[in-house]
Amino acid sequence: GENVEQHPSTLSVQEGDSAVIKCTYSDSASNYFPWYKQELGKRPQLIIDIRSNVGEKKDQRIAVTLNKTAKHFSLHITETQPEDSAVYFCAAATNDYKLSFGAGTTVTVRA
Amino acid sequence: DTAVSQTPKYLVTQMGNDKSIKCEQNLGHDTMYWYKQDSKKFLKIMFSYNNKELIINETVPNRFSPKSPDKAHLNLHINSLELGDSAVYFCASSQAGTGGYGYTFGSGTRLTVV
Numbered sequence: 001g002e003n004v005e006q007h008p009s010t011l012s013v014q015e016g017d018s019a020v021i022k023c024t025y026s027d028s029a030s031n032y033f034p035w036y037k038q039e040l041g042k043r044p045q046l047i048i049d050i051r052s053n054v055g056e057k058k059d060q061r062i063a064v065t066l067n068k069t070a071k072h073f074s075l076h077i078t079e080t081q082p083e084d085s086a087v088y089f090c091a092a093a094t095n096d097y098k099l100s101f102g103a104g105t106t107v108t109v110r111a
Numbered sequence: 112d113t114a115v116s117q118t119p120k121y122l123v124t125q126m127g128n129d130k131s132i133k134c135e136q137n138l139g140h141d142t143m144y145w146y147k148q149d150s151k152k153f154l155k156i157m158f159s160y161n162n163k164e165l166i167i168n169e170t171v172p173n174r175f176s177p178k179s180p181d182k183a184h185l186n187l188h189i190n191s192l193e194l195g196d197s198a199v200y201f202c203a204s205s206q207a208g209t210g211g212y213g214y215t216f217g218s219g220t221r222l223t224v225v
Binding site for chain 1: 156159212219
């Protein structure tokens with residue numbers, strides 16, 4: 001089955017700096033790659049996603065890049081703010097009915 | 112409100128008991144899921160249903176029995192609860208599987224087995 005690895009497991013950044021989280025996947029058939037943000041005690045929420053026919057997508061301060069050849073994708077958060085502090089999960093869709101998640105990255109933005 | 116709603120939000124029970132968690136979505140989605148989030152925050156799929164039909168059973172012990180009476184509901188019944196079942200259980204739904212569509216998660220059920 002699909003195996004998604006995510007790094008780093010924890011990330012501490014100064015407010016205003018950028019944060020980058022990287023993921024790799026194993027199944028070359030995966031074609032959908034969403035990112036979720038989970039605040040403490042809350043549900044995971046979709047923040048951005050990318051399909052395999054696109055290399056990059058941006059939404060305000062967040063962007064995702066995908067390298068299909070290398071089977072890795074990354075989340076970039078610019079101008080970080082304290083409210084960006086959360087656990088971020090990458091995921092990959094191996095078929096139409098299963099998302100495999102990475103282990104999560106705890107991001108702390110220091111004021 | 113359009114949403115995925117789960118009940119109960121918290122569940123504390125003794126080992127050996129049987130309990131159920133209910134999930135309902137009013138988003139008109141075809142596919143529903145159960146995920147387990149352990150103490151290390153790892154999200155692992157348990158089951159997925161498409162239009163009431165079981166699609167994925169991810170080697171979950173048969174003490175866990177999902178039931179989907181219609182495509183808007185997916186309930187989870189757990190028999191003979193064990194300490195290791197303690198976790199947060201999330202229900203989710205998506206339109207037509209995951210093919211290009213993100214999940215909407217419920218608020219989670221924190222199950223504590225004592």
